[in-house]
Each structure stands twice: as structure tokens, then as C-alpha cells.
Amino acid sequence: MIENVNSTAASGTLVSLVRHGDIAVLRIANPPVNALSSEVVAGLAAAVDAFEADRSYAALLVHCEGRTFVAGGDITSFDDPDFSAALYNGTLGRIEALDRPVAAALHGTVLGGGLELALACHYRVAVPSTKLGLPEVKLGILPGSLGTQRLPRAAGIELALDLISSGRSIDTATALKAGIVDEVHEGKPLDVGLAYAQALVARDAAPRRLSAEVASTADLPADFFDKALADAVSRKAFYPSARNIVLAVQASTLPFAEGEAVEARLFEELRVSPESQAMRHLFFAERQAAKIPGLAKDVALRPIASVGILGAGTMGGGIAMNFANAGIPTVLVETSQAALDRGLGLVRANYEASAAKGRLTAVQVEQRMALLSGSLDDAALADCDLVIEAVFENMDLKKQVCARLGKVCKPGAIIATNTSTLDVDVLAEATGRPADVVGMHFFSPANVMRLLEVVRGAKTAPDVLATVMLVARRIGKVAAVSGVCYGFIGNRMAEVYMREAEFLMMEGASPAEIDSAVEALGMAMGPCRMLDMAGIDVGAKTVIEYGKAGGLPPDDSYRAVVRKMFELGRFGQKTGSGYYRYDGRKPVTDPETARIAKEQAEAHGIAQRADIGRQEIVERLLYPLINEGAKILEEGIAYRPGDIDIVWTAGYGFPDHQGGPMWMADRIGLTAIAERLAHYAQVRGNPFGYWTVSPLLARLANSGQRVSDWQGAAAFAEKRAAVWQGR
Numbered sequence: 171m172i173e174n175v176n177s178t179a180a181s182g183t184l185v186s187l188v189r190h191g192d193i194a195v196l197r198i199a200n201p202p203v204n205a206l207s208s209e210v211v212a213g214l215a216a217a218v219d220a221f222e223a224d225r226s227y228a229a230l231l232v233h234c235e236g237r238t239f240v241a242g243g244d245i246t247s248f249d250d251p252d253f254s255a256a257l258y259n260g261t262l263g264r265i266e267a268l269d270r271p272v273a274a275a276l277h278g279t280v281l282g283g284g285l286e287l288a289l290a291c292h293y294r295v296a297v298p299s300t301k302l303g304l305p306e307v308k309l310g311i312l313p314g315s316l317g318t319q320r321l322p323r324a325a326g327i328e329l330a331l332d333l334i335s336s337g338r339s340i341d342t343a344t345a346l347k348a349g350i351v352d353e354v355h356e357g358k359p360l361d362v363g364l365a366y367a368q369a370l371v372a373r374d375a376a377p378r379r380l381s382a383e384v385a386s387t388a389d390l391p392a393d394f395f396d397k398a399l400a401d402a403v404s405r406k407a408f409y410p411s412a413r414n415i416v417l418a419v420q421a422s423t424l425p426f427a428e429g430e431a432v433e434a435r436l437f438e439e440l441r442v443s444p445e446s447q448a449m450r451h452l453f454f455a456e457r458q459a460a461k462i463p464g465l466a467k468d469v470a471l472r473p474i475a476s477v478g479i480l481g482a483g484t485m486g487g488g489i490a491m492n493f494a495n496a497g498i499p500t501v502l503v504e505t506s507q508a509a510l511d512r513g514l515g516l517v518r519a520n521y522e523a524s525a526a527k528g529r530l531t532a533v534q535v536e537q538r539m540a541l542l543s544g545s546l547d548d549a550a551l552a553d554c555d556l557v558i559e560a561v562f563e564n565m566d567l568k569k570q571v572c573a574r575l576g577k578v579c580k581p582g583a584i585i586a587t588n589t590s591t592l593d594v595d596v597l598a599e600a601t602g603r604p605a606d607v608v609g610m611h612f613f614s615p616a617n618v619m620r621l622l623e624v625v626r627g628a629k630t631a632p633d634v635l636a637t638v639m640l641v642a643r644r645i646g647k648v649a650a651v652s653g654v655c656y657g658f659i660g661n662r663m664a665e666v667y668m669r670e671a672e673f674l675m676m677e678g679a680s681p682a683e684i685d686s687a688v689e690a691l692g693m694a695m696g697p698c699r700m701l702d703m704a705g706i707d708v709g710a711k712t713v714i715e716y717g718k719a720g721g722l723p724p725d726d727s728y729r730a731v732v733r734k735m736f737e738l739g740r741f742g743q744k745t746g747s748g749y750y751r752y753d754g755r756k757p758v759t760d761p762e763t764a765r766i767a768k769e770q771a772e773a774h775g776i777a778q779r780a781d782i783g784r785q786e787i788v789e790r791l792l793y794p795l796i797n798e799g800a801k802i803l804e805e806g807i808a809y810r811p812g813d814i815d816i817v818w819t820a821g822y823g824f825p826d827h828q829g830g831p832m833w834m835a836d837r838i839g840l841t842a843i844a845e846r847l848a849h850y851a852q853v854r855g856n857p858f859g860y861w862t863v864s865p866l867l868a869r870l871a872n873s874g875q876r877v878s879d880w881q882g883a884a885a886f887a888e889k890r891a892a893v894w895q896g897r
């Protein structure tokens with residue numbers, strides 16, 4: 171019987187109190203993840219009122235409908251100017267203060283505000299598959315509903331600080347051992363919860379309140395918090411959340427009300443911080459990027475049960491590991507036994523290295539290897555649902571390979587190319603079945619990097635695109651769609667970034683000065699270290715090939731340094747020297763680079779100067795990159811500004827606390843960026859259009875709008891989709 175329905179939304183009843191004998195079940199039903207919207211919070215408060223008023227209940231059980239217990243506070247609400255956690259926190263306090271036992275029945279992902287709700291209950295029972303955690307740090311905040319106060323009291327300070335600082339989830343075995351849950355039972359969450367609540371009533375269990383305790387420091391070294399704070403400040407300097415988390419957890423050693431006040435102040439500081447706003451933007455951008463505008467929701471997906479990969483080199487092997495990790499049988503095809511053995515050998519070595527670090531068991535290594543097979547005959551690809559070519563980056567070879575795949579692959583199979591720069595439409599035509607073709611641009615190392623750029627060809631079928639987006643999710647990648655252009659979203663923008671890095675070098679800045687300027691903003695690696703790692707040879711060959719294809723500006727000085735380095739055999743880390751000299755893997759300044767840069771500057775009439783400051787380096791590296799992003803949007807190459815941000819944060823080490831280049835552009839201000847681009851056009855000259863402000867950027871700057879809000883590209887893509895549907 172539903173006694174009380176207090177909170178409803180268009181989607182139905184959000185919170186209700188349902189009688190099961192003498193147990194009141196407080197049921198939350200807010201799909202998809204039972205996030206704590208303001209309506210849910212109001213419903214919780216009303217349900218507590220109703221429970222308080224009805225003395226015939228012996229106990230309260232909190233239970234959630236659907237796939238999970240509450241997975242967190244409603245992240246969208248954090249942007250509300252009048253955001254307040256007071257009602258929720260007060261309601262948690264009221265739940266804890268109830269004078270009859272309160273239990274939580276946990277399942278799914280008990281995260282953030284969900285775990286905070288569970289901790290306010292007196293007892294917790296879980297089904298075995300439940301995962302628990304306080305992931306707020308990943309959003310640049312801290313648990314703001316007493317998680318920093320109740321978790322240390324339940325699990326001890328050390329584990330609580332570890333969980334809150336890392337945001338990692340734990341399983342029920344760990345949670346049980348740590349005292350975060352009391353019992354774990356198989357079954358439907360509601361049944362498990364009711365049986366547990368009835369047992370509590372039967373044994374006359376008393377309410378148990380974490381707030382009545384104080385977290386103990388007895389087992390901790392005296393300098394525990396000082397060290398933790400110093401570590402947070404030095405190792406996570408870009409993240410104010412790291413420091414605030416230590417301070418909040420430290421406050422769990424105070425009486426509860428004092429700790430509560432400390433947490434509230436530290437939470438609020440973070441909620442309004444630019445770092446958290448940027449990270450929240452990326453949370454939603456990542457989910458948005460998986461959506462394809464204009465694509466019918468009911469598009470039937472192609473089943474993907476087996477995969478084939480052509481080429482078992484650096485990329486082919488890494489790509490294969492993704493599928494084996496997801497339990498999908500994969501065949502690798504090579505041209506020689508030696509190449510195949512080398513490729514599969516490297517995959518095994520990678521798995522064994524993971525096993526040595528304790529990340530995989532020996533059995534898992536064998537299970538994954540058993541999913542991988544090799545062949546020298548491309549007929550082995552005939553039954554595969556998805557075939558990815560990862561042969562050398564050479565147009566003639568790839569055209570031949572694609573023509574062959576068009577014949578060998580079964581009807582309905584998806585043919586994907588991992589090309590980094592070549593025209594996917596040309597390759598698609600070469601197969602003779604362009605609707606089946608799509609780009610799947612993995613990043614190196616392909617088994618590690620999270621990004622997958624999905625390249626939509628002019629004729630890629632909608633179901634192919636939709637299927638590949640789902641495949642990306644199955645193999646744990648974050649996917650963003652790019653249209654066809656040189657370098658797609660990521661490498662096209664990286665090209666202008668590298669161009670300026672080299673001009674700065676020719677003008678007299680050292681690789682270390684260039685790298686450190688952007689690393690100081692949080693970039694994982696500056697452009698020079700990045701290319702030394704990826705391979706100067708790879709970079710130079712791409713530039714040379716693009717030049718041959720007529721893509722480069724008629725500028726002899728364009729990337730002159732990388733070409734010279736390539737000529738000299740300085741291929742980067744792999745040959746011990748590139749922009750830097752390598753002492754093992756450590757980059758050291760090499761005077762030879764300065765000499766080469768000076769020689770190139772002289773050869774191309776570029777004046778050297780000593781006064782290149784850090785600000786100029788940052789502006790010259792990042793503003794053209796942002797400008798290129800605006801062009802990419804305007805051309806409909808990316809669907810949304812957020813997709814560009816995802817490409818750069820997931821694929822190029824762009825700092826998440828800056829939110830990606832387009833988000834960062836809005837923080838800097840588009841007018842300021844347009845003005846500086848115009849300034850460099852003036853002082854450096856602009857014969858090749860390097861500094862020409864993109865019309866979109868100029869328009870948005872003039873009208874005071876944000877590029878992050880711009881939605882024109884999605885509209886453009888929808889028009890394309892309409893063309894598809896009518897095909």
C-alpha cells in the first residue's frame with residue numbers, strides 16, 4: 171500500500187512511503203540513476219515527516235527502484251546561483267535522528283550523495299554486485315552532504331581519505347571489511363532489504379548514529395594530516411579539491427556539528443571554483459559527445475560479436491587488446507609470420523606487465539590471449555562483424571587494402587580505418603561500399619588512451635555510426651565524432667600548435683621554455699616532449715606527405731625544424747635525441763637543437779630575440795589552437811564545442827581543470843583572444859593567414875557570446891543527417 175506520495179515529476183512518483191507489514195519502505199524512483207534532484211530531496215523530507223507521524227512502523231528501509239541506489243547529487247543543480255545543500259543535509263540529519271531503526275538496501279552504484287544517504291541510515295545491507303564510492307573529487311568538489319564527516323567515522327580516517335581523495339569505488343567485500351556495510355546478501359535489493367529490516371526489528375536493534383562518534387586518530391602518526399596536506403598541495407596543485415578534502419576529513423575529528431560547518435564552507439569554495447565548473451562541464455560533455463544529432467533513436471544497430479584487424483603493428487596490437495579486454499574474439503592479419511609473431515608477442519608482453527603489477531591474474535592473461543588469433547590470410551576476416559585496418563599510413567597501400575576489404579568482408583560488416591590523416595571518403599570509395607565505412611582513430615598507446623575519434627564519412631550509414639559509438643562504450647573509450655578533414659579534430663588543431671612551437675623555437679625560445687609555459691597551466695606534456703615521444707619521424711612524414719598533397723601553406727619555414735630533425739635522424743625519444751636529448755627517458759636540453767633552430771631561422775629570414783616571455787608562448791600556442799577549433803565548429807567538423815574539449819582532454823593531456831580548449835577560451839574571453847590574434851598578425855605579419863580570426867570567433871566575440879554555448883554545428887549536422895535518412 172502506498173501511504174504517502176509526496177514528490178512527483180512529469181516522469182511519475184519520485185519518492186513514496188510504502189507499507190510492508192510494520193516496515194516503511196522509503197522508495198526513490200528517479201531514473202536513470204536516482205540522482206538527488208530538488209524534487210527528490212523535497213520528497214525525502216516529506217517521507218520522513220510521514221514516517222515520524224506514524225508510530226505503527228517498527229523500522230524504515232530506504233530502497234531505490236531501477237538499476238541503482240542513488241548515484242549522487244544532481245550535478246546539474248550545482249550551477250544554480252541559489253544552490254543549497256541545507257535541505258538535503260538537514261533531512262539526512264533527521265533520518266539519522268529517527269528513534270526507530272533505519273536501514274538502506276544498496277545495489278548498483280552507491281555514489282556521492284547516495285553513499286551519504288546510506289551513511290545517514292543506521293544500518294546498511296547490500297547485494298554483492300554493489301559498488302560504493304565518493305567520486306566528487308572527479309568533479310572538482312568534495313562530498314558536501316557529510317560524507318567527509320560520516321565516512322571517516324564508519325571506515326577510519328585513512329581509508330576515508332584515500333577513497334574521497336581518489337574518488338575510486340570499492341566492492342562489497344572491501345566495504346564489509348571496512349564497516350561501511352553491515353551485511354551482504356544475494357537477491358533482489360528490496361527482498362534483501364526487507365529481510366534485513368525485519369531481522370533488525372526481531373532483534374530489537376537500536377538506532378546507531380555515526381554523528382554521535384568522533385573519528386579516531388589513535389592509529390595514525392602525529393603528522394598524518396600535515397603530510398597529507400603537503401602532498402595534496404604539491405602533487406595536486408591544480409586541484410583545490412585535494413587540499414580542501416584533507417581539511418574536511420581532518421575536521422571529522424571534531425564534534426559533528428563543527429565538522430559539518432567546516433565541510434560546508436570547504437564544499438562551497440569548491441562548488442563555485444572555475445576548476446570544478448570546468449570538470450562538471452566535461453562530465454556532461456563526455457556524455458553529450460556520445461549522442462549523434464539527427465540520428466533516429468530507434469536505429470537498428472549492427473551486432474558486433476567478432477572483430478578483425480589488419481596490421482599488427484604499434485596500433486593494431488593495442489587496438490586488439492581493447493577488444494580482448496571486452497571479451498570480443500579478434501583476429502589479427504599480417505603480411506608475414508615475423509610481423510604477426512612480433513605483434514602478438516608485444517600484446518602478451520603488455521598483458522604480462524599488467525599481471526606483474528597485480529592488475530591482472532595469470533588466468534586473465536591467458537583468457538585474453540585466447541580471444542586473439544592471427545592469420546596471414548585475409549580470408550580470416552570474412553566472418554568478422556567489424557574490421558579495422560591499421561596498416562602503414564600510405565594512401566596507395568590503404569586504397570589497395572580497402573578495395574580488398576570491400577570484397578572480403580561479409581555484407582553488413584563495418585569497415586573501419588585507423589588513419590590519422592588520410593581522407594576517409596577516398597578510402598570509403600575504394601571499398602566500393604562507402605556506407606559501411608567509418609574512421610576509428612585510436613590514440614597511441616591504443617590500449618591505454620581513452621579517446622576514440624569516430625570519423626563520419628560523407629556516406630557513412632547512420633547505423634554504422636551508431637554501432638561504432640556503442641562499440642566505443644563497450645571497450646571503455648570516450649568517443650567524439652569528427653567529420654572528414656586533414657587530421658580530423660585533434661591532429662588538425664595539434665598542427666597549428668606544433669607550427670607555433672617551431673616558430674617560437676626559431677625565434678629563440680628553447681623546447682624547455684616552450685613546454686614549461688603550457689605545463690604550468692596543467693598540460694600533461696608540452697608540444698616538444700609530446701612529439702619527441704610520438705616520434706619526430708612520424709610527425710615529419712605527415713607534414714611532408716601533406717605538403718605533397720598540396721595541403722601546406724606556401725611557406726618554406728613551415729615546420730622547418732621538424733623536417734631538419736628528421737633529416738638528421740633525430741627521431742625523438744626512440745633515437746635518444748629530438749627536440750631534447752634523452753638521458754634514459756629523461757629529456758635534457760640539447761644545445762644542438764638551439765643550433766638547428768638558429769640555422770633554420772637564418773635560412774628563412776626569421777629574426778631571433780631574447781625576450782620571448784611565458785605569456786607570449788602560451789598565447790601563441792593556445793590561441794591559434796582555439797581559433798582552429800572555432801573553424802572546425804563552423805565547418806560542421808565537430809558537432810559541439812564540448813566534443814572538441816573531450817578530444818583534447820581525453821586524447822592530448824589537456825588539463826581537465828581547464829575544461830578543454832573551447833571552455834578555456836570562454837574563461838579567457840573571446841574578445842581578448844581575437845585582439846591578441848590580431849596583435850600577432852600585426853607584429854609577425856600574416857601572409858599565410860595564420861593569425862586570421864575565424865569568422866565564428868569574431869562574430870561571437872563581437873556579440874559577447876560564449877563559444878561553449880554555440881550550437882550551430884549540431885544544426886548543420888542535423889541537416890546532413892536528413893540527407894542520410896533520405897538516401
Ligand code: 3HC
Nearest residue numbers: 203205241242243244245279281282283305313314315457
Ligand atoms: N546528476 C545528474 N545527472 C546524472 C548524474 C548525476 N549525479 N549521474 C548520471 N547522470 C545522468 C547522465 O548525465 C546521463 O544522462 P543522459 O542520459 O541524459 O546523458 C544519465 O544520467 C546516465 O548516466 P551514464 O550515461 O553515465 O550511465 P552509466 O550507467 O554509464 O553510469 C553512473 C552510471 C556510474 C552513475 C555514472 O553516471 C556516474 O558516474 N555518475 C556520476 C556519479 C557522481 O559523480 N556522483 C556524485 C555526484 S556529486 C554529489 O553527490 C555531491 C554530494 O556530495 C552532495
Ligand code: NAI
Nearest residue numbers: 481482483484485503504505509560561562563589590614
Ligand atoms: P606500424 O608500422 O607500427 O604498423 C603497421 C603494420 O601494418 C605493420 O606491422 C605492417 O607489417 C602491417 N601491414 C602493412 N601492410 C599490410 C597489409 N597489406 N596487410 C596486413 N598488414 C599490413 O604502424 P602504426 O603506427 O601501427 O600505424 C598504423 C596506422 O595507425 C596508420 O594509419 C597510422 O597513421 C595510424 N595511427 C598511428 C598512431 C601512432 O601513434 N603510431 C596513432 C593513431 C593512428
